[in-house]
Amino acid sequence: MNPISEASIREACLPGNANERGNIPGAQPNLSVDEILAEIERIADLPLEQSTTLPPQAYTDEAFFNWEVNNLFKNDWFCLAHISQIQNIGDFINVDPFGEPLIIIRDKDNEIQVLSRVCPHRAMDIMPPGFGYDGHTMATPSEGNPGCGNTRFLLCPYHFWTFELDGNLKACAEMGQAEDFKRDEWSLKSFRSEVWNGFIFVNLDGNAPRSVAEQYAELNEDVSPWDLASMELIAANEWDCNFNWKVLTENFMESYHHAGAHSKTLQTMMPARDTWTEIEKPFHIRCHLPLKDSLREEIRKMESEGKLWDTFPPVPNLPEEKRMSWGLIMGFPLFTCVTTADSFIWYRILPMGTDRLKLLTTILVPKGSTKLPDFEERRDQANEAGINFHLEDMEVCMAVQRGLYAAGYQRGRLSHLEMPVWLIQRFLAARSRDTWPTFDRDPAPGQI
Ligand code: FES
Ligand SMILES: [Fe+2]
Incomplete structure (x- = not known):
């Protein structure tokens, strides 16, 4: 054989x-x-x-x-990553579950955000896979974390709208004539997420009836000796x-x-x-x-x-x-x-x-x-x-x-x-x- x-x-x-x-x-x-x-x-x-x-x-x-x-x-929880993959402020990785382009990023308050990569201007994926953007491969801290990106802000390459690490729109040029346009209404969409034992989960439709902690309570006890x-x-x-x-x-x-x-x-x-x-x-x-x-x-x-x-x-x-x-x-x-x-x-x-x-x-x-x-x-x-x-x-x-x-x-x-x-x-x-x-x-x- x-x-x-x-x-x-x-x-x-x-x-x-x-x-x-x-x-x-x-x-x-x-x-x-x-x-x-x-x-x-x-x-x-x-x-x-x-x-x-x-x-x-x-x-x-x-x-x-x-x-x-x-x-x-x-309608349920999907595990995207482990927190050790994004240890520093501005670290991010990209994952596209079920057709949803997502960025998982550690923001300035040290909070993990799970944001849409779809720009609220004209729907561009701000870091499309296959074009050489960071964060699309396998983030492994022990190898110097080559698959993890790091940034101070998020930039949409199409018309350069710029977003904070928590997804808020920070700057957008030439929008002064757009009537009633309010910058704070145009953030990257945030998805419902939860960190459980160091693993980052997302619920894409936002309606999961339980939190991850509730759902995996029994598992929690079981895996606790590993201090995940x-x-x-x-x-x-x-x-x-x-x-x-x-x-x-x-x-x-x-x-x-x-x-x-x-x-x-x-x-x-x-x-x-x-x-x-x-x-x-x-x-x-x-x-x-x-x-x-x-x-x-x-x-x-x-x-x-x-x-x-x-x-x-x-x-x-x-x-x-x-x-x-x-x-x-x-x-x-x-x-x-x-x-x-x-x-x-x-x-x-x-x-x-x-x-x-x-x-x-x-x-x-x-x-x-x-x-x-x-x-x-x-x-x-x-x-x-x-x-x-x-x-x-x-x-x-x-x-x-x-x-x-x-x-x-x-x-x-x-x-x-x-x-x-x-x-x-x-x-x-x-x-x-x-x-x-x-x-x-x-x-x-x-x-x-
Ligand atoms: S589509 Fe993102 S800035 Fe225009
Ligand atoms: Fe096997």
């Missing part, structure tokens, strides 16, 4: 190549959005033991994707992916595939058989991937000799079980993370279409770890390890998306180890009923 390389995966993701492989709709019957939702609601009510995969149209139908954008994403707000983002990799966001989140959350796709990597540390999922919750899914016993012994032995088993020193004060396992988190709808003994891995998944998404894979570590004399070496090692097992997932996800378009696709049955796949279905079904999991159904029992 050929080893998977980063170059071959990136090559395979190029749009031309994706089309050549044949993501062509038409092999599966057309279903209306209502029909797709009805089928999802039906299967989500089956017990896990009877569960089956989603209808293929849920991954390939454009109208259904639009339903998801409006009913799952724009004080962590630093040390590595980020951008990926263009030609598969549906659910192909990725299902893959991210179930560990059954350790036995297959990761048989030489993760399976040797965290065998699929030992992984388990917590009781169903309204706003997130939580899975546990215990390290196998022989590894725990090895770790304890190394630690007793003053050596490190992980790349970085363990996060201080982690409870034993959290130190001896990996954790998977999916905060609905798209906040996906892995907890490890020495780091917190955050995936920013940005759906772009039925079979397209932009992915940012990141690693965060406690600030103390960035001060180690050989930090850069360790960071590169951690990053390379992360990329290597991510590539194994990329290959699988691409090939799954292709299968979903084929006439040969059969709706499959799920293993109990795929409980998170079923929980994602139950989330979709609940949102289809305009509620959240466990609000109008009994919570599905946990596996331990």
Whole structure:
């Protein structure tokens, strides 16, 4: 078998190549959005033991994707960045979720602002992607933060209207003859945002019924030992992916595939058989991937000799079980993370279409770890390890998306180890009923 390389995966993701492989709709019957939702609601009510995969149209139908954008994403919280990426006044990064050009910037009062980049004059994107403006790539503080821009004010390149860092219009030439024109009425639009544990979230439609803090209260307790707000983002990799966001989140959350796709990597540390999922919750899914016993012994032995088993020193004060396992988190709808003994891995998944998404894979570590004399070496090692097992997932996800378009696709049955796949279905079904999991159904029992 050929080893998977980063170059071959990136090559395979190029749009031309994706089309050549044949993501062509038409092999599966057309279903209306209502029909797709009805089928999802039906299967989500089956017990896990009877569960089956989603209808293929849920991954390939454009109208259904639009339903998801409006009913799952724009009306809920989307995580844009971590505060360590914009540490100084005037630091900014640009992100374009769901067609909305945004700038995330630290203003003069040290407040984080999430502003529209659309100029209130004639709608120009003040820093359009692809034209060499700062802030469009991967802001990584540990690398001198090359992807982060810094500015004293915001300037629209079209007619040079100038804005303060909080979005207020500061100057605009030759507007004296515009009747009733009041400068303070023409700010960059500000979006509802919230910083939770150092992560910056936006709610695009402004109507999410809860704050992030309310929504993720239970998660807050769970992740508190990592002290996420004080962590630093040390590595980020951008990926263009030609598969549906659910192909990725299902893959991210179930560990059954350790036995297959990761048989030489993760399976040797965290065998699929030992992984388990917590009781169903309204706003997130939580899975546990215990390290196998022989590894725990090895770790304890190394630690007793003053050596490190992980790349970085363990996060201080982690409870034993959290130190001896990996954790998977999916905060609905798209906040996906892995907890490890020495780091917190955050995936920013940005759906772009039925079979397209932009992915940012990141690693965060406690600030103390960035001060180690050989930090850069360790960071590169951690990053390379992360990329290597991510590539194994990329290959699988691409090939799954292709299968979903084929006439040969059969709706499959799920293993109990795929409980998170079923929980994602139950989330979709609940949102289809305009509620959240466990609000109008009994919570599905946990596996331990
Ligand atoms: S469109 Fe921005 S200044 Fe005219
Ligand atoms: Fe995986």
